[in-house]
Amino acid sequence: MEAKFEELIEGYITGNIGISEEFISTALATALQLNLQLLDSNNLMIKAGIGNNAKKDSQQNKRSDSTCWMDDNGSNSAEMEFMEIVHEFMRHLNRTCYTGLHSCEFHYALYEEGSFYTRHKDQFKNDNNRKFTFINYLNTNWIPKDGGQLIVYQDNSNLTIYPENRKAVFFKSENIEHEVAITKRIRMSITGWLKT
Numbered sequence: 001m002e003a004k005f006e007e008l009i010e011g012y013i014t015g016n017i018g019i020s021e022e023f024i025s026t027a028l029a030t031a032l033q034l035n036l037q038l039l040d041s042n043n044l045m046i047k048a049g050i051g052n053n054a055k056k057d058s059q060q061n062k063r064s065d066s067t068c069w070m071d072d073n074g075s076n077s078a079e080m081e082f083m084e085i086v087h088e089f090m091r092h093l094n095r096t097c098y099t100g101l102h103s104c105e106f107h108y109a110l111y112e113e114g115s116f117y118t119r120h121k122d123q124f125k126n127d128n129n130r131k132f133t134f135i136n137y138l139n140t141n142w143i144p145k146d147g148g149q150l151i152v153y154q155d156n157s158n159l160t161i162y163p164e165n166r167k168a169v170f171f172k173s174e175n176i177e178h179e180v181a182i183t184k185r186i187r188m189s190i191t192g193w194l195k196t
Contacts, residue, residue, distance in 0.1 A: 002092065004022075005088075005092045005093075009096070016154060016172070016175065017159060017169065017171050017176070019170075020168045022167075023166055023168030026166065028078060031077075031078035032108075033188055034078075035076060035078055045068050062118045064115040064116055065109050067107040067109050068108045069107045070082075082190065086104055089134075090104065093132075093194070099132075099196075101196055102195070102196060104194050104195055106191065107191060109189045110186065110188055111148060113184060113186065116179070118179050119178070120179065121174060121175075121177055121178075122193065131174075131194055132171065132193065133169075133170070133191070133193055134168065134192050136167070136168045136190045136191075137163040139164060139188055139189075146162075146183065147185075148163055148180060148181060148184070148185070149162050149181045150163065150178055152176060153176075153179075163187055163189060
């Protein structure tokens with residue numbers, strides 16, 4: 001995985017956004033996709049709110065996705081494999097970039113057709129522990145007309161990233177404004193934050 005970690009880091013250093021087109025294996029992506037679908041069928045995906053426990057607005061209109069938090073110490077083999085990759089990436093960042101990361105949090109995210117998330121940053125105003133945003137997409141056969149693109153805003157220019165299966169995106173949580181455009185089909189991902 002070191003080459004993929006370096007791919008993310010290099011993209012971040014040179015352009016503020018690290019992208020790896022094939023970060024996780026097809027088998028792992030498929031297993032995580034099935035997990036998300038099972039959570040949804042069991043009504044465990046919850047309509048997302050804005051903010052954290054200290055200051056949360058569940059009656060907001062800025063986003064319309066549903067989420068379910070992953071258990072870092074769970075027993076699901078696919079989740080355990082994914083989280084081990086995340087922890088390995090954190091160790092690599094600490095060793096090579098001296099980032100001081102020591103924890104993380106991740107959730108499944110499900111965007112139904114017509115869902116969106118308006119322009120925002122990922123760091124809370126009352127908590128600055130989120131240092132890096134790390135997104136992994138789980139959408140097979142995604143094409144541009146499906147919408148749901150991640151739009152990243154930087155210095156009067158936009159970067160459009162389509163949520164294609166196995167693609168990972170990595171950026172600084174406090175710096176990067178971004179949004180999820182309206183999706184024309186179900187859109188799935190695992191989104192999380194690497195924390196100090």
